[in-house]
Amino acid sequence: MFGKKWAALAVGVMGMTLLTACGGGSDSAGGGAVTLGFSQVGAESGWRTANTKSVQESAKSAGIELKFSDAQQKQENQISAIRSFIQQKVKVIAFSPVVESGWDTVLKEAKTANIPVILTDRSVDSADKTLYKTFLGSDFVTEGKKAGTWLTKEFASATGDVNIVELQGTTGSAPANDRKKGFADAIAGQAKFKVVASQTGEFTRAKGKEVMEAFLKSQSKIDVLYAHNDDMALGAIEAIEAAGKKPGTDIKIVSVDAVKDGMQALADGKINYIVECNPLLGPQLMDLVKKVAAGQEVPTRIETEETEFDQAKAKEALPKRQY
Amino acid sequence: MTGHRLFWPIAALVALLLVDLAVKPSFFSVELRDGHLYGSLVDILRLGAPLILVGIGMTLVVATRGIDLSVGSVVAISGALACLHLSGLGDQNSVGGTLVAVAMALGLCLALGAWNGFLVAVLGIQPIIATLILMVAGRGIAQLITDGQIITITSGPFRAIGSGYLLTLPLSILIALVVFVLTSVLVRRSALGLLIEAVGGNPEASRLSGLRSGRLIWLVYVFGGLCAGVAGLMISANTSGADANHAGLWIELDAILALTIGGTQLTGGRFSLGGTVIGALLIQTLTTTVYTLGIPDTATLLVKAMVVLLVCLVQSPAFRAKVRRRRKSPPPAPADRPVKVEVSA
Numbered sequence: 001m002f003g004k005k006w007a008a009l010a011v012g013v014m015g016m017t018l019l020t021a022c023g024g025g026s027d028s029a030g031g032g033a034v035t036l037g038f039s040q041v042g043a044e045s046g047w048r049t050a051n052t053k054s055v056q057e058s059a060k061s062a063g064i065e066l067k068f069s070d071a072q073q074k075q076e077n078q079i080s081a082i083r084s085f086i087q088q089k090v091k092v093i094a095f096s097p098v099v100e101s102g103w104d105t106v107l108k109e110a111k112t113a114n115i116p117v118i119l120t121d122r123s124v125d126s127a128d129k130t131l132y133k134t135f136l137g138s139d140f141v142t143e144g145k146k147a148g149t150w151l152t153k154e155f156a157s158a159t160g161d162v163n164i165v166e167l168q169g170t171t172g173s174a175p176a177n178d179r180k181k182g183f184a185d186a187i188a189g190q191a192k193f194k195v196v197a198s199q200t201g202e203f204t205r206a207k208g209k210e211v212m213e214a215f216l217k218s219q220s221k222i223d224v225l226y227a228h229n230d231d232m233a234l235g236a237i238e239a240i241e242a243a244g245k246k247p248g249t250d251i252k253i254v255s256v257d258a259v260k261d262g263m264q265a266l267a268d269g270k271i272n273y274i275v276e277c278n279p280l281l282g283p284q285l286m287d288l289v290k291k292v293a294a295g296q297e298v299p300t301r302i303e304t305e306e307t308e309f310d311q312a313k314a315k316e317a318l319p320k321r322q323y
Numbered sequence: 324m325t326g327h328r329l330f331w332p333i334a335a336l337v338a339l340l341l342v343d344l345a346v347k348p349s350f351f352s353v354e355l356r357d358g359h360l361y362g363s364l365v366d367i368l369r370l371g372a373p374l375i376l377v378g379i380g381m382t383l384v385v386a387t388r389g390i391d392l393s394v395g396s397v398v399a400i401s402g403a404l405a406c407l408h409l410s411g412l413g414d415q416n417s418v419g420g421t422l423v424a425v426a427m428a429l430g431l432c433l434a435l436g437a438w439n440g441f442l443v444a445v446l447g448i449q450p451i452i453a454t455l456i457l458m459v460a461g462r463g464i465a466q467l468i469t470d471g472q473i474i475t476i477t478s479g480p481f482r483a484i485g486s487g488y489l490l491t492l493p494l495s496i497l498i499a500l501v502v503f504v505l506t507s508v509l510v511r512r513s514a515l516g517l518l519i520e521a522v523g524g525n526p527e528a529s530r531l532s533g534l535r536s537g538r539l540i541w542l543v544y545v546f547g548g549l550c551a552g553v554a555g556l557m558i559s560a561n562t563s564g565a566d567a568n569h570a571g572l573w574i575e576l577d578a579i580l581a582l583t584i585g586g587t588q589l590t591g592g593r594f595s596l597g598g599t600v601i602g603a604l605l606i607q608t609l610t611t612t613v614y615t616l617g618i619p620d621t622a623t624l625l626v627k628a629m630v631v632l633l634v635c636l637v638q639s640p641a642f643r644a645k646v647r648r649r650r651k652s653p654p655p656a657p658a659d660r661p662v663k664v665e666v667s668a
Contacts, residue, residue, distance in 0.1 A: 049471040171620045199613075200620040204569040205473070205562040210370060214614030217363045218347060231473065235562050242486060244356045261475050261564075 034293045035065045036286075037085030039095035041122075042073040047259060050323030051096075051121065051279035058282030064289060075099055079106045086113045091293045094118040094285060100125045100174070107131035116292045120281055122174065129300065133292050136285055136302045138277050140175045144182020146275040146308055147226060147254045152187060154252065154272070155224075159192075162223050165215045166198035167208050167236060169228040175277075176200070179228045179256060196222070201232035208232030212239035227255040230262025230274065237270050248272055258309055260321045266314035274314070276306045279323060328586045332601040335584070335634045339608050346616055359488035363611060369486070369493035370561075371607035373398070373554035374577055376499050378585075378599040379506055380550030381578040383543040387536075388523040388591025389443060389450035391544060394578060396461025397435050397551035398571025401428040402559025403468040406476050415478035424481065429552045435461070436548020440541035458575070465567035475564040485560030495557045502550065507596050516594075519543065523591025577606055584634055605634070 036059060040052055052068075059066035067090060069081035075098045085093050086109055093115055097103060103124045108131065110117050117132040124132070155162050166183070169176030180198070187193040197215050201208035208231060215222065216239060225240075227233035233255035240247040247253055247270045255262060258276040265271045281304055291298050309317065343350040343363075353362035377394050384391045405428040412420045435457060442453035476482075487494040510516030521529040522536040530536045554574070559565045583589065584605055585598020609630055613623050636642050 168620065197617055199617070200623075202569070205564055205566060206558060206569065209562055210366075210610070211614050213366050213370075214363070214611055217349070217366070218615040218617070231566075234475075234564075238486065238562065242357075243361065261473070 033063060033065045034092065034289060035067065035088075035090040036289050037067045037069070037082070037088070037090040037093045039069045039071055039078045039081040039085075039093075041071060041078075041096045041098050047257065047277070047279045047323070050259075051281060053323075054280040054282035055120075055285060056282075058286045062283075062286035062290070064286055071098060073098060075102060079103075082106050082110065086110055086115060089113075090115065092116055092118065092289045094120055094289065096121040097124050098122075104128065104131065118285065118288055118292065120285060121279075134288065134298050134300050134302055136281060136288060137304060138306060139303050140178030140277075141182040141185075142303075143256050143275045143277060143306075144179035144184075145186045146182075147179075147256060147273070148183040148186025150254055150273045150275075150308070151193070151224060151226070152190060155193070162193050163196045163219065163221050164193060164224045164226055165212075165219065165222050166195055167201035167211060167225065167227040167232040168198060169200065169203045169232075171200045171202075176203075176228055183226055201227070201235070203229050203231060205231045205235035208235030209239045210235075212236035213242070216240065216243045216245075222251050225251055225253045227253065229277075230255050230257040230259050230265075230271075233271055234261055234265060237265060258321075259323055260318075263309065263314045263318050263321055266309060266311055267318050269311055272311065274309045276308060278304045278306045328595060329598055329601060331638045332584050332586065332598055332605065332634070335637070336601055336605045336608060339605065339612060339630070343608075343612055343615065350615060355491065358491065359493075360491045363615060365493060367604065367607050367611050368496040370611070371604050372493070372495035372499040373557045373571075374574065374581060374603040374607060375496075375600050376502055376550045376554040376557070377571075377574055377578040378581040378603045379503060379596055380543075380547035381575070382582045382585075382587050382594050382596055382599045383506075383510070383519060384450075384547045385579075385582060385587055385589060386519045386523045386591055386594035387540050387543055388526065389540065389543070390579070390589075391439060391454045391547045392451065392575050393435070393439060393454040393457035393461055394547060394551040394554075395571040395574045396458050396465065397432050397548055398555035398558060398574055399465035399565075399567050400435065400461055400468065401432050401552040401555030402565040402570050403465040403474070403567050404428045404431055405481065405556055406474040406559055406565035407468055409476045409478045409481055410474050412478075415476060416480065418480050421478055421480040424478075425484075425556060428556060429549060432548045432552025432555070433545055434548075436545035436551075437541070439548065440544035443544060444537040444540040462567065465565075465570075469565055469567040471567070473564050473566045477563065481556075482560050482563055485557045485562070495561075498553065498557070502553070503596060503600055510596070520592050520594065523593075525592075578603075580631065581606055584631075584638070586638070 038055055041048060056066060056068060067085065071077040071081060078095060078098055082093060082095065083106060093110055097119065100123065104126050107117060107126065111131055119132050119135040121137040123135050168180055196219055199211045201211050208227065212235065225236055227236060233253055237247040240251055245251060253271045254273040255271060256275045256277055258274045262271065262274055266274050284304060288298060350363050353360055353364055381391055381394065405424040408424040408427055409415050409421065414420065439454050439457060442448045443450050483494055485495055489497055510519065518534060518539055521534060522539050526536050555571060558570050581602030582599045584602035585595050587594040587598060609627055613626060618626055
């Protein structure tokens with residue numbers, strides 16, 4: 001029994017040594033091309049898949065050698081991926097942290113090895129800001145604010161109460177918290193805007209529909225739906241239609257993301273306004289990687305280029321929408 | 324009357340509905356809108372249908388002393404395959420194409436059920452482990468089918484499965500009702516139910532007494548796969564899209580909860596299909612209640628857990644006996660009792 005265990009351990013250790021040796025052997029990054037180690041969260045949504053594709057394609061066209069690793073939603077996978085990137089002596093490491101905390105140790109290892117780190121899409125809560133070079137991603141609070149600002153303009157002339165229902169993202173997630181806050185900030189100070197019901201739709205279509213169905217029955221008057229992402233808005237549209245109302249007309253809808261299906265609904269007049277949350281970070285990321293690798297200074301926080309869509313703009317943009 | 328085994332689940336369901344009625348008097352209002360019934364109660368039936376189906380399948384599996392953790396993944400695979408086929412059709416509204424999509428999805432689910440049955444009945448792997456394999460791998464398969472994206476479809480006939488109406492009633496609850504009636508008749512009017520209970524009660528004894536328990540076990544897993552497949556069609560049809568990541572997520576746990584509430588024993592040998600239906604409706608009523616009453620997100624899970632705990636407590640014979648004994652025990656009772664009542668209220 002013991003013998004077997006030890007044998008297995010020995011094989012494991014040998015395997016690891018071999019791997020390390022391989023990692024050391026393939027170290028050719030010092031020469032021509034810049035090597036980038038990228039650790040992705042996973043493939044949990046269409047948004048994420050588009051994000052991955054963008055990174056892979058723009059690395060190729062920018063002539064950057066990409067070592068890509070999928071963490072399948074697990075922090076320990078990401079940490080071991082980053083360690084192996086350090087082993088392989090890549091020029092730059094970039095990753096989308098699964099969760100906010102617990103990164104200090106591995107980031108220190110990268111710093112000691114003199115490898116700059118770029119955070120994409122999501123941030124970390126490390127107190128020591130020198131552990132990473134920069135953050136590239138969206139500002140979720142701003143997204144919520146944009147949605148709220150559109151609403152105040154759309155209903156500027158309304159005199160009565162404007163009853164708003166809100167479909168929140170996954171409880172406790174950064175985009176849900178921030179989009180809620182930004183929206184609330186934007187409509188604060190105007191008493192006519194009332195959020196009469198707010199529940200989580202877990203960022204999914206099914207829950208968005210189910211919760212909206214309940215809202216439609218429990219609220220006597222709904223003027224506006226604010227959904228934290230397109231998928232929940234799409235589910236809610238079905239609920240509104242089943243209630244015999246016209247989405248986009250009887251109930252105005254504003255949401256965040258601008259994925260293809262959402263844009264289609266916007267073009268069809270079922271959604272009134274979408275604030276973009278851009279997954280196509282690739283080109284901006286590659287620019288940053290080149291600058292960082294060349295030792296240039298970069299700002300510590302870079303927001304992705306994001307726009308907003310109304311129905312006319314959606315019709316224009318739809319044919320070119322990749323995700 | 325309290326002796327009937329469905330008394331407590333039904334009492335809990337009625338109590339929950341009464342709470343809704345008290346807080347939101349409009350909860351019970353059902354009206355005719357666009358030629359179909361419209362109201363919270365109709366929602367509960369329509370949205371509860373997939374869980375009822377998965378629950379019925381799970382009940383028979385549990386009756387043989389098994390468990391099927393893979394149903395959630397099978398739900399995702401079923402919806403994914405049907406939507407993939409539909410999205411490739413030139414005319415998504417064609418009834419023929421929809422039927423092909425449904426047949427393909429259900430065929431695959433039968434095969435997946437047979438795989439589970441093979442692992443459990445032929446290879447003798449413990450059910451919880453055998454079905455855990457498909458639970459983990461199945462979601463991956465569904466993601467492969469959809470390529471990680473949500474496949475959106477526009478097929479009218481397919482959508483009807485999840486959100487259509489027949490004779491003013493939701494089609495999904497009618498499908499669930501048909502499955503429930505057919506299954507009940509089949510297991511209770513024939514010896515099938517008895518044989519399943521015998522296998523669950525004591526597999527070895529029933530095998531020695533000449534029962535082909537292997538075949539029966541195989542059969543219940545195949546049936547469980549089929550039920551999950553139909554539920555998967557309903558869930559994806561309800562939102563006109565296949566979401567491989569979220570469709571049917573944790574539905575296996577809800578199904579196990581539903582049948583437990585309904586009085587089926589996880590140790591096998593005794594089951595109640597009617598109880599499972601009541602349990603599933605109770606769970607859906609709870610969810611709809613949370614949304615209707617506007618209970619904050621952060622408290623939702625806790626509220627649900629409390630209700631479930633309460634239902635399980637009143638159902639537990641040991642707990643009821645304890646409460647009764649305490650009430651009967653004479654000495655401190657008179658002074659003590661009013662205080663206790665106040666605290667619990």
